[in-house]
Amino acid sequence: MPFDDLTLLDDDALLLLYSAGDPAAARILTERLAPRVHAHAWRLLGDAAEAEDVTQEALLRLWKIAPDWRQGEAKVTTWLYRVTANLATDRLRRGRGRGVALDAIPEPEDGQPSAEARMQEADRAAALQEALATLPDRQRQAVVLRHLDGLANPDIAAIMDLGVEAVESLVARGKRGLAAALSGMKESLGYNDD
Amino acid sequence: MTDHDRKPDDLDIYFDAARSAAPALSPAALDRMTAQALAVQKEFAAPPVARRAPRRGLLGQLLATLGGWPAVAGLATAGVAGIWIGATPPAMLINIAVDVGAVSDTAEDDLYLVDTQPAYVLSLDLTEGS
Numbered sequence: 100m101p102f103d104d105l106t107l108l109d110d111d112a113l114l115l116l117y118s119a120g121d122p123a124a125a126r127i128l129t130e131r132l133a134p135r136v137h138a139h140a141w142r143l144l145g146d147a148a149e150a151e152d153v154t155q156e157a158l159l160r161l162w163k164i165a166p167d168w169r170q171g172e173a174k175v176t177t178w179l180y181r182v183t184a185n186l187a188t189d190r191l192r193r194g195r196g197r198g199v200a201l202d203a204i205p206e207p208e209d210g211q212p213s214a215e216a217r218m219q220e221a222d223r224a225a226a227l228q229e230a231l232a233t234l235p236d237r238q239r240q241a242v243v244l245r246h247l248d249g250l251a252n253p254d255i256a257a258i259m260d261l262g263v264e265a266v267e268s269l270v271a272r273g274k275r276g277l278a279a280a281l282s283g284m285k286e287s288l289g290y291n292d293d
Numbered sequence: 294m295t296d297h298d299r300k301p302d303d304l305d306i307y308f309d310a311a312r313s314a315a316p317a318l319s320p321a322a323l324d325r326m327t328a329q330a331l332a333v334q335k336e337f338a339a340p341p342v343a344r345r346a347p348r349r350g351l352l353g354q355l356l357a358t359l360g361g362w363p364a365v366a367g368l369a370t371a372g373v374a375g376i377w378i379g380a381t382p383p384a385m386l387i388n389i390a391v392d393v394g395a396v397s398d399t400a401e402d403d404l405y406l407v408d409t410q411p412a413y414v415l416s417l418d419l420t421e422g423s
Contacts, residue, residue, distance in 0.1 A: 117334060125330040133326050138315035147316045154318070158326055162333035224314030227307040246308045247315075277304055 110175035111168075118165040125162075133158060135176070135248075136183050142243045143187040145228050153186045173257070180248070180258045184240050191236065230280035238273035245270045 105113065105123050110131070116124035136157050140150035160182055161175070168175075231239050237259070244255045245266075252270075256263045359365050 129327045129330050137318045220310045223310035227311045
């Protein structure tokens with residue numbers, strides 16, 4: 100491995116370099132973490148602009164605690180997912196985000212010939228996003244972390260400060276809620292007519 | 294197979310679709326966040342080269358050798374006190390000098406008080422005429 104290839108370093112090592120004043124570490128960490136944080140925030144909020152604000156705020160908090168970061172105690176991504184979820188929850192409780200998300204989801208247009216044509220990839224994603232918005236905050240967070248961000252249950256347990264069994268329970272309840280919401284959506288949109 | 298044909302709890306197709314549906318962060322937003330990271334970094338990052346301690350002059354080195362200003366002040370006080378005592382010796386000191394050195398009461402003391410160089414008048418003559 101070339102000694103100057105910082106992209107091969109893990110987040111902890113890069114954060115150490117960042118706090119030591121290395122500008123390359125700042126760039127690599129931002130490019131590595133910002134898209135992940137943004138995607139997670141968008142899945143929780145359903146709104147790109149809100150997600151961008153949350154991403155900027157979460158990263159700002161990371162930069163500020165970088166000099167005091169304790170190496171090896173927690174993963175940087177675990178900390179970031181937790182901060183992102185807290186910021187997103189705050190916004191949702193203030194009544195922002197979710198309403199915008201529902202407005203932003205494209206509605207299936209009338210007059211299309213079949214359910215297959217309407218339920219294309221983007222529509223499915225939009226439907227899931229809308230269904231996610233109907234879940235309680237913790238269930239939504241657990242489902243997003245497990246099935247969209249692809250994290251393992253122990254990692255989710257660390258992020259949500261829960262036991263693994265509690266995470267499994269939240270995910271299971273969340274999926275039941277999603278299935279019910281999606282089923283209701285399909286019926287209301289007439290997807291079962293074919 | 295349409296979505297209608299799937300089992301109600303078969304959510305994988307939705308998850309698969311949603312995983313690739315998250316909007317990408319715009320390059321402008323990424324640039325702004327990078328700039329923010331660099332700005333915060335400048336606030337706490339240590340300067341790359343430590344500032345060198347200023348060099349001491351000759352007087353400074355001498356002071357440091359002697360132990361700094363407090364030690365030099367003590368030395369100066371002791372020096373002034375010595376000059377003062379030498380110039381105007383207190384009567385008590387004269388009496389002590391007379392008692393100890395200049396007069397002998399015994400032949401044994403006289404032996405130690407022999408003037409080996411009588412040409413030099415260095416002995417304390419304070420008792421003369423008393």
